[in-house]
Amino acid sequence: MHPVRLFCWHFMAYPYLPSDFDARYDSGWVTVPNTLWDRERAGDLYQGYIDQLVYADELGFDGMVLNEHHQNIYGLMPSPNIIAAALTQRTKHGKIVVLGNLLPLHRNPLRVAEEYAMIDNMSGGRLIAGLAIGGGPEAFNYNVPQPQARDQFWEAVDLIKRAWTEPGPFEHDGKYYPLRYVNLWPQPRQRPHPPIWIPGALSLETMEETAKRGHDYFLSSRAHGPATQRAAQRFGEIIRRHGGEFHPFRMGLLISVYVSESDEQARAESREGVWYFIKNTLKGHLRNHGRMLTFGIGVPSMTVASYDSFLKNARPENKMLGDCDSWEELDQFGSIIVGSPATVRKRLWELIEQAQIGNFLVQFHFGNMEDRLARKSMRLFATEVAPALRRDSADLFARSFPALGDIAMAGAAQ
């Protein structure tokens, strides 16, 4: 049986912004002044956030998810590998999903291959290795020219995989990372290599390149609903075109959840954290108000053809997650689900049933949410939401993908 896998994602937001932050600052990214960092109060932040992830492991989540961001208030992990290393020592069961290291920001991707190999060994083979290209804010953070970034990224992905799988030393004669000696010590624990997840935001180019290489795709888009289902169908078609076999565990998606006893109580308890997350941490990233840096003319990573179709499909008045102003709008957006166990179960089941995606990466902590509330939501989810989703999804996937029982999922689903 292969039930949906439920992971706990922590962004590690900066929670101590002044209450008038939105009125005073254009962005929570790149230019947000670091004089807002409160040394006294922030000293224990990482410890508290790591403790929450350890709690997720104790609650039986399938894994803990971390990612890389720089110079921002949304996520305080410029190096998620450091948190991952800590988790190797404090967790026992779940996968450690680093989603991912931003390859074009690294001078030499071998460093990523090396650190991931260390984490894989230190965790007893629990690493899921996300490799990501980075978005607009990261382009500004490290001055990464965007037109070349994709090409550079895929060279780095291929180099890392070779370093994990081919006997060394060998020479890599790539355009961006020419190296005479590739000879990785240590080798990762998992064979042939840790699962490789590539995040993408619906672009067909990324799906194509991911499928071609046999890696798994993580949908980082915040637009859920029919778009999610379409993405899964497209990725499935592309995989089959490349002679591969699609099944739900070839894909993952990001969803945010707050669970409490009732819908009303869930809103009341999560109100402060959720709206802090939306209005402050998404400002500059997924919000039109202020200066959005995530994609556009100044960070032209899309090919001209992709930008052309983007202009045709995306209306300027389209809202992003950060533009939601009410609970009703949030509900419609479908990316943040707040409610009773029954409500959350129903909404997630709809997504599983429609999109048939097997990896759900769930954000529980929002912005400045109190520790006790995040833990409460995680606990209720683990005890009152997850069991039904696992049971029903195992049946559904077995019916929809009869071959699933026989498929070795490259370590990812073990």
Add this chain to the structure above:
Amino acid sequence: MSRALDVGGRAVAVAETGSGAPLVYLHGFADIHGSSSDWLPFHRALAAKVRVVAPAHPGCGVSEENEEIDTIEDVVFHYLQLLDALEIGAFHLAGASIGGWIAAELAIRLPERVRSLALIGATGLFVPQHPIADIFMMVQAKNGGDYSDFRHTLFRAAGAPEALAMFPDGRMPAERELLRYRMFRLASRIGFSPPYLHHRKLRDRLHRFTGPAAVIAGERDSLVPIAHARAYAQGLRNAQLKLVAEAGNSVAVEKPGEVAAAVLACVGRAGAASAVEGRDNALQ
């Protein structure tokens, strides 16, 4: 008006107008190929006296994109090939903004073929304490469609009528959006790192160009600090500096007559110089 030339297997669009001695014009952001598919009044003023030859940079306008371009050096080599394809021996050279940078890089490599050099709001130099503004961040609209910071970067003021006509708020027709996108793809390839739009070694190489040069800048340039115009004028052996009042980086759009006159005066200085040296015919 426009033709396509083959450079290394890729089509390059070259617009031409006017007659007389050839003047190769390299465009900037608020310019033909950069944001307009047609000539602007400034180019027409030049065309009254010279033959204006204006190629679109690789990937800009209807020129094909070249995925191999990573640095200014790659662009310079592209232009060396294009100049061969154009079959013009000696020529006058002018460039605006990022086009001014490319023009300066070309002039120091081809001092014997470039008869005169006009730099208009040119980027390209590293001047300590006077960084070139972040046009890449400024072109990211505020509040979903407010381009006032972008206009302010390129013009004397965000509310200047020429600025509003070229870069209005909100979304423009796809054709114009794509023109601007293509321009930023090229600018990003060569000028996003180091930040921004310069080549640190250029300044010490400027002395190689000894022909007549005009360095023209708007006094209210928000993209390239005036210190850069002064540095260009100092580094080039035979340069005249012209600062234009009530204009920004797009000084050729804001004050077309004044800038065209300054460029043509520089062209004239070359004519006089070569007549004296008696090499006019040899180089034609």
